[in-house]
Amino acid sequence: MLPLFSQTSRQHFVHQTYSACIRKQAGLPRAIPRVVIRDQRSHLSLDLPDEQSLENIKIVAKEKKISPMKLSVARTKSSTSTILAPSKYIQITPSELPNQINSGVFQGQFMKFPVGASGKDHYVQGQLKVQTRKPGDGPFSHVKKGAYDVRGLKYLYVINQDGVHIKREMSYASSNRGIVCHPKIAPFAYLGGEVWFLPEKEGKAVHINLNSGRFPAKSDEDLYATAKVWLSLGYDKVYVTPRDQRYGEVTPLLFMPETKSETKPQAKPLEFV
Numbered sequence: 258m259l260p261l262f263s264q265t266s267r268q269h270f271v272h273q274t275y276s277a278c279i280r281k282q283a284g285l286p287r288a289i290p291r292v293v294i295r296d297q298r299s300h301l302s303l304d305l306p307d308e309q310s311l312e313n314i315k316i317v318a319k320e321k322k323i324s325p326m327k328l329s330v331a332r333t334k335s336s337t338s339t340i341l342a343p344s345k346y347i348q349i350t351p352s353e354l355p356n357q358i359n360s361g362v363f364q365g366q367f368m369k370f371p372v373g374a375s376g377k378d379h380y381v382q383g384q385l386k387v388q389t390r391k392p393g394d395g396p397f398s399h400v401k402k403g404a405y406d407v408r409g410l411k412y413l414y415v416i417n418q419d420g421v422h423i424k425r426e427m428s429y430a431s432s433n434r435g436i437v438c439h440p441k442i443a444p445f446a447y448l449g450g451e452v453w454f455l456p457e458k459e460g461k462a463v464h465i466n467l468n469s470g471r472f473p474a475k476s477d478e479d480l481y482a483t484a485k486v487w488l489s490l491g492y493d494k495v496y497v498t499p500r501d502q503r504y505g506e507v508t509p510l511l512f513m514p515e516t517k518s519e520t521k522p523q524a525k526p527l528e529f530v
Contacts, residue, residue, distance in 0.1 A: 331409020371471035392489035
């Protein structure tokens with residue numbers, strides 16, 4: 258810890274005090290000692306940014322900003338990933354679907370605040386208009402449909418006890434990057450990810466992943482729980498990208514509600530006369 262008085266200041270103080278005492282003894286008016294306090298940290302050299310480094314900072318900050326994409330432009334884009342046939346078909350019985358979202362659905366996990374959120378990325382009540390659905394409410398309405406990995410048609414979702422919340426990512430938001438991010442959708446959650454609402458030919462279908470850095474999934478059990486939540490909203494097919502994949506070559510899992518097979522008419526017993 259640096260001393261409050263520098264050595265020079267001490268000597269200056271002692272010298273002036275001694276002189277004042279001498280003058281007083283000689284009948285002269287007493288001089289008030291002048292104390293000079295110098296913080297030794299003021300002598301340390303400071304590395305101030307020059308014009309070039311300031312310009313580099315501006316460039317980096319500008320690169321992090323992303324301009325929202327208009328829907329007219331987004332619809333002209335195509336997927337940059339190759340979606341292979343599902344590696345597994347999983348049927349979920351109606352009794353397995355949750356009728357509410359709580360910690361039991363996610364294996365006793367507690368909801369968590371977003372990891373590493375900073376600056377403008379923090380949640381502000383009412384700042385962003387999002388859609389919310391709970392189990393039994395039915396599918397989302399007025400969503401833009403497109404294939405998996407078309408970024409302009411990608412929605413971010415967050416799941417907490419209040420339901421499933423969505424917002425198109427490439428929309429304007431008062432965030433660090435200028436577009437929607439997971440922490441702006443909800444203040445806390447079990448987990449989050451990305452979702453695409455597939456075209457009509459797929460029926461009521463979505464393709465999701467669990468790739469949220471702010472609300473990350475912890476295990477494959479989260480993957481199954483999330484698929485069940487989406488099925489509980491009334492979707493017929495939920496394609497899920499495994500946690501070790503995201504884009505590129507994707508081999509999803511396909512979750513579907515279990516359907517009862519049609520009852521076949523029974524043949525009449527043979528009659529003998």
